[in-house]
Amino acid sequence: MVRLPVVLGNLGKIILIIGIAMLAPVVCAIVYGESELVPLAISAGITLISGGLLVYFFDTEKEMFYREGFAIVTLGWVAASLVGTLPFILTGTVHSFADALFETVSGFTTTGATILSDVEAVSYAVLFWRSLTHWLGGMGIMVLFIAIIATLGNRANQIFRAELPGPAKEKVSPRVSSTAKILWVTYVVMSVILAVILILQGMPVFDSLCHTFGTMATGGFSTKNASIGYYSPAIQWTITIFMALAGTSFALHFLAFKRRSLKLYWRDSEFKLYIGILGAASLLIVVSLCGAGVKLGEETIRTAVFQVVSICTTTGYGTVDFDQWPALARQVIFALMLVGGCAGSTAGGIKVGRHLIMARQTGIELKRMLHPRAVLPLKINQKVVAPELLVNVLQFLFLYIGIIIIGSLVMCAMGLDLVSSLTSVMTCLGNIGPGMNLLGPTSNFGFLPAASKYLLSFMMLLGRLEIFPVLILMLPEFWRR
Amino acid sequence: MRVIIIGAGKVGFNLAQMLSMEKHEVMVIEQNEERQEILNEQLDIQVIGGSGSSWEALDEAGIKQADMVVAVTESDELNMVMCLMAKQFGVKTTVARVRNPEYTESHFSAPLSVMGIDLIINPERITALEIAKLVEVPEALNVDYYAGGKLLLVQFKMAPNAPVIGRQLLELKANLPFIVVAVENGQQMLIPGGNYRIAADDDLYVMTRTEGLEQVEKLFGVNRPPTEKITILGGGRVGYYLAHTLETKRPDVEVKIIEKDGRRARKVSHNLNRALVLHGDGTDIDMLEDENVGGSDLFVAVTNDDRLNLLCSLIARNLGVDRTIAQVRRSELLPLMEQVGIDVVVNPQLLTAGAVLKFMRKGDIISVTVLGQNRAEMIELVARPGSRVINKSLNDISFPAGTIVGAIQRGNEVIIPHGGHIIKAGDHVMVFCLPHTVPKIEHLFAGGVR
Known part of the structure; x- marks a missing residue:
């Protein structure tokens, strides 16, 4: 049974958090003396008032039921995306609701796909809000919700698990709420470090903040039309490293810091595979580019590594148009879209952890054919993976592929070519950003019909919440008494 | 006491x-x-x-x-x-x-x-470590290390076609010194003189420096079969400890464990990283053949059932395994086992007793090893200043019959002595003692200042 008052009351709290965050672009408008101050203040006001009304009228003190937990996660994201469109619409930056929704969902889910053709023409305050949605959605609205609201009780664990990406979720502290706090603090500290480094490397303060949000959340919104390609090689390297860090488990960062030991990273098989994939993909691209006549040098290596890290961590920043690359290099980028970052990171996609589990299981199945009587447990980091988790991972992969197929069918039906429709669905489901062909790194999603924007927004949400929490709401049984 | x-x-x-x-x-x-x-x-x-x-x-x-x-x-x-x-x-x-x-x-x-x-x-652990030692020196029936691993005592069985059969001990020379401290043939154990002629089926106890082992093996014509594949029957504690020890000590060895109980098999497989755990019965010949157990270099039977260990070792031998080690708990069966063709028999009780004994004898005696069915002992004593043996050559000390000095450790140096060597204060002396001579040796080294 789902009790609507309980759900609505909690949604109110989530909306309140978003409303408070909306005060940041208001401050930004004041600082830059922009005319968007009034509409931004109005949108913050509407959001805060609607959230406040929900909290006021509905009961939030009641213990949540299991089903309500899922409803709050998914509907919370929907609600945040809906009120998040206000700054875009009221300032007149975006003219249609479909565009505004696409842009907001793309922000919160850290996809980074945009409908704006010229971001440099947009005001500072709106750009700041756009990037801030990345940062809020990166570590997770729900994780923030759990960290701030202490009265969630036992359901907090379920909400936490539903939002945090990856197959196996480690808690760094016995209590979920303190785990959530630790993760957010780790996230904030790393963001501050990145922002300071960027400022020291000569990036303007505003750009530094926006790109910090985009990098740490593995989002991809930039404040420049040329994305990171606008900045110096040193800044590009910094962003590369921090994208790679943001694609790694934040629990691992925290533990490594707490124990003051870098060995912890190397003991983690998922991290090792992740680094291996990044290295191999970069090498392949360098080889491919050199084969096409590009001179081997720092620039080639930097571009290759940057694009590989950007796509694999599902960030989606660009320094060059990889769509112009030779076939092999493009194919590597295409394959990386199906990899994703590590579990427990801010990255989207299938996740390296799931690939690791599936690869190990493949090895085990082959070995079982050789030794029919052998007892072969599936182990990751010397720990046994429960059979239920394995089934969950396989099921996830099935759904993931299925959604890509169905989604691209629909996109094709709307008139897109094969590569564009396939990569548009992959890039949205994986929360990456750029696709290929018509939707390559230099183009945008603005020209698409409104229906396809709603579809892609839905894909982004599916990808961010890792399918199951969204799908369960589609089950009629879920809503039945 | x-x-x-x-x-x-x-x-x-x-x-x-x-x-x-x-x-x-x-x-x-x-x-x-x-x-x-x-x-x-x-x-x-x-x-x-x-x-x-x-x-x-x-x-x-x-x-x-x-x-x-x-x-x-x-x-x-x-x-x-x-x-x-x-x-x-x-x-x-x-x-x-x-x-x-x-x-x-x-x-x-x-x-x-x-x-x-x-x-x-921990009897199971002691047993497993003992077997692991035998894996390290696969040609020996028994191995013990002294002086922090610099010295070792190995027990070899002389094959009937060994090149040294019929030769006297004093004819045998190697670049590195060694001493044959004892010979066991059947139930008899004796300390050989230089004129002892080696016979087929003799068990030789040889003391040498660890680095000299290979030369000694060459001299006695013992060949070292490589141990690359090991099958362990029984995933109980002994089997688990053994596989675990081998994983860390000999990562190159391919280990298979056969365990009958499904639950136990899963538990063992969870705790081991490399070993292949098979769920099956050790007497199921079809499975043993499918898993090519016959191709193993060593078969170790360590279930809790003596009879099963014996039977499965024989099956394994029949399938073509080179060497078999079986755990037997009932000590009265020990002499029988080797006759039916088990290469090495380990007895947890005897090993445990040895460990406790070693601990009790602390004091002047540093380390004790119980050897063979005759329970002869290898003991390590400290020559205290002022005791009767100090500053005398080995020839001049009246060692009781049935004892022989196998090695002397002086600081970091280890000496395989001859009669002329002189014992100095602070030396650690390894003495091989036939049963019942231990008190006499203790008496000889007694006295002196601690």
């Missing part, structure tokens, strides 16, 4: 028997009345009925006057608590049998000393 043994299972019984033969005062606390009767009938000891954790039983056993308490009941926890209590009563030395690896193998094993346990014995 007054020793209280709590729990008279197989290990407790063996210990009680050994200690009472060595003229110690032994009290055994045992709950089971049948066991009490058996003890009373067979051993010259005092049996006290009751639980080891009862104050009355402990008081009756005279715990306040006891020098040593050995807790070997079935329960690890009880054994540990007993040692803690014994320490409270002022018992100097406590020994507990703890089998659960969770208590002994964690990184936090410091609490055991807090609990007042001086020695932890």
